[in-house]
Amino acid sequence: MACSTAPPAPHAEPATAPSCASPPPPTPTLRRRVARQLDPGLRAEPGLSRTNMAVCGLIVLAVLVAVLGTEKPLYARYQTTFLGVEVGLTGLLALEYVARVWCSVENPAWGGSRLRYMCTPAACLDLAAVLVILTTAFASEGFLMRLAMLLRVLRIARIGRFSSAFDTLAEAVSSRAIDLVLSVGVSLTLLLLSSAAMYLVEADVQPEAFGSIPRAMWWSVATLTTVGYGDVYPVTVLGRLFAAVTAITGIGLIAMPTGILASAFSDAFQRQRQREAKAEAEARASSGASSGPAGSSGP
Amino acid sequence: MACSTAPPAPHAEPATAPSCASPPPPTPTLRRRVARQLDPGLRAEPGLSRTNMAVCGLIVLAVLVAVLGTEKPLYARYQTTFLGVEVGLTGLLALEYVARVWCSVENPAWGGSRLRYMCTPAACLDLAAVLVILTTAFASEGFLMRLAMLLRVLRIARIGRFSSAFDTLAEAVSSRAIDLVLSVGVSLTLLLLSSAAMYLVEADVQPEAFGSIPRAMWWSVATLTTVGYGDVYPVTVLGRLFAAVTAITGIGLIAMPTGILASAFSDAFQRQRQREAKAEAEARASSGASSGPAGSSGP
């Protein structure tokens, strides 16, 4: 009753608390429509909106351009094209950032304050993805230029935020975080011991490769992870015996996190299926009563 | 009642709709018998028919001949034999293709139309397996000849269609397709980041191997998958530190799909066992009543 006296278009004011909602406005404002495209939290349908798909494509394209741009002969030949594409893509990403800040007041999570949204890690990442273009100006050659390229490649991290299936994987991994950290600890201990053992028996024969424990660690990492570059390897009988033990232990090292993750994924998928079954049952129970849109403006 | 006036041998007409079936004919026609040999869907017994086993053998033999034929000294010495075997095998495969098209009207799935069957991907694959012989004529040397050989080797893909156990594996893999795609995505991101990091620290020392991100990717793939050819590897202390982190991350990369597939197989086998138990129970319940053949002509 009290709500019926609310203004018909409350969405123009940034800080409307959604405690007591009016009936949905007949025509949503432009900002609201843009917000529904950009913010997955305000979207009724599952999956990515078309705008966010385009943003993902933009990011992938920008990273690809950055990667290819590090190949000097290619860059020298198409320098103008590279610069043009880079500026164009950064302009679009800047536009996206401004649009996200402009729309952030639609999401009640930020309490109607744009500054509050701009301080979230996600928004900072978006801003950084735009500002990284500035590094092109002062970095022409050498380490600094390569650091600028690395920063541009890091934009790929933004894509992770769009995926909801990613959450299942992340949940499964983080549910066993202690055990995974522990198995990393066991790995590091084995790395240390095998390096020290190999240093003990091979330091005299191959001082360049096994002359100290830190040097022996390079061999030890390559063996325990079963990468086996083959640039250094033991040549004495005792060294090869230790290497064999290290390589066989390395299998256990691979088996441990695999076993932990296998049981974690098994649990996570089971939980997810139960959640889906529950959500479906609830949806069926409530489908007869509700008729309005499932957005944030519903009662 | 209306059905009793149907012609006694309706299988000669290609397009008889199986909506209202007559009692089974006392002697099945030749085409029907051939169809039962070639089409697993029309077969009452489980497992492969003898004809399909022979077809599998033919395909394996044809692929083997194609593989051995690429070894030039061997081919030069037994050129006539190779050509004869190739022509003979292709003739048999052509015969099989014609027989399959001829019989396809027996299977109600294609609605009695041979063209409809010929447009299925499986039939196209069969036709391609025959037509690939034509490539021998115009390709004598170099890239085109090798492409023709690759096409011949691709015939092996036809075997997959014959196995029903393959379906369990495929079902298990496809039930976690999103998660597997996601873990490939995580892998590609790690590949990108480790390449960029290695490019950052090793580009000055080894410009040939790490002078650009695409070049560094070759090392990164070999390390993350723990293949470790050893043709390129970092030599600086910082580079080796990054390589160690990459190699250890690579173990997680192997553990993730393994964990996902382990839980997927565990589920799939459980479902299969339940299905088998259910099918057995049903078979027991209905075994007293049914006496006709389990083909498509039963009521």
Place this chain on the structure above:
Amino acid sequence: MACSTAPPAPHAEPATAPSCASPPPPTPTLRRRVARQLDPGLRAEPGLSRTNMAVCGLIVLAVLVAVLGTEKPLYARYQTTFLGVEVGLTGLLALEYVARVWCSVENPAWGGSRLRYMCTPAACLDLAAVLVILTTAFASEGFLMRLAMLLRVLRIARIGRFSSAFDTLAEAVSSRAIDLVLSVGVSLTLLLLSSAAMYLVEADVQPEAFGSIPRAMWWSVATLTTVGYGDVYPVTVLGRLFAAVTAITGIGLIAMPTGILASAFSDAFQRQRQREAKAEAEARASSGASSGPAGSSGP
């Protein structure tokens, strides 16, 4: 009642059918006691008998001597010792074989016929382990001598028979035999396709390593299994792209059998635990009533 007229020591006659057993004899014969030491099936207690433990030790020792004997400088120096130990160990294994044949009539599984026991694969393996000494006489150098050594090393296979825990593993593996065979089939197909693809793009550049599909397979095996010797690897951009795809596919190839086996072991251990719990419950229920030995002569 009818049984009370049976002879008091029926075990001296080889072919007594154990259909209706007399009370256990007060003093078991020597042959029976030897049989209980050698035949795990006649033993009441779980685990290995002391004699069988000694036999295992003998086999390991014999294999170790054979392995060390292939190192020529070592063999040349201690030739007399090697020959003496070899003859002594073979003598003991011959004694064991004779004892097993002599005792085989005690086990009703062979129906009291020694010849029937001697024709079992296990007995043939035992005889072969003895007869392999004869190869020393005519093989002094080269391929034949090395084949003789391989035969001696094959004695190690006899140990597998003594372990009962081995059965759980074997059961788990064989319960998924079809799926494992299938995943080997998928692997071989991938091997074939990646070899053909690499042959397509690298045959001109590296004819020695990729000049034919069988040659390219050597690289393909090393990459798909992630062994990565590094003796051959692609050098063109397209070849490296294909190699990257192959290496990433190789991870899936490792993940598939691992996932199958993980779910198989999980099932097998669960079944084993249920069986043990059932056996324990039965043992408790019957422990008050039974008092005789658990050998083959009990009712």
Place this chain on the structure above:
Amino acid sequence: MACSTAPPAPHAEPATAPSCASPPPPTPTLRRRVARQLDPGLRAEPGLSRTNMAVCGLIVLAVLVAVLGTEKPLYARYQTTFLGVEVGLTGLLALEYVARVWCSVENPAWGGSRLRYMCTPAACLDLAAVLVILTTAFASEGFLMRLAMLLRVLRIARIGRFSSAFDTLAEAVSSRAIDLVLSVGVSLTLLLLSSAAMYLVEADVQPEAFGSIPRAMWWSVATLTTVGYGDVYPVTVLGRLFAAVTAITGIGLIAMPTGILASAFSDAFQRQRQREAKAEAEARASSGASSGPAGSSGP
């Protein structure tokens, strides 16, 4: 009633049997407070105490110094610093050892006898971690010095005692100890057979690498564990065929322990969750009644 006549501070006497405890003393003695910091068994709160965290940090620091100290140029430059840090760290570890011995009478597990505590493996490890400093004196160069370094690195093993999550992993691994030992046995057998096979076919061509079975084992270990250094590899066609079979078998070898551990972890985590749920339920039931500390002095 009988307990009320007990001395008010029974903790000063070493051998008080905790059969009938007095009400908790109003102010715990210094030794008791130190004991609670050092001994996880006497601690009410879960997790590590601050003192034990500091001890862990000390150990990691001491191992890091030992590892870096093996790099000769670094050691030569900062010799005084290395010696000072080493002496200081060892002094702190010695202090910790004395404090642990002094406090050990607080823990009823040792029956109030300090000697009994000093004879435990954990205490011996602590003492060894202190006494290893003495090796610096007499070992200046060569093998003995490196052995002393190895002993110092072994201090890292002390950290394992502090972790309770480690117990879950250790429990999971030890619950399948027989199966893991068995899979190691299968691996060794495969190692033996593949070495013997490769020795059979490659001994003539590469006598240095495959001239005896022990030599061929070095290649076999590198292949079965998929490390693949690439220093030795077969060159004949038959040898490469055997190597391919060995490499593919190696995948099964990795899959077996992984599968065993995956099912073991799955079980262990399930048991742990059940235990935690039970402990929580018990804690809720008893939380209303208890008010004293959860140490060893409670009733």
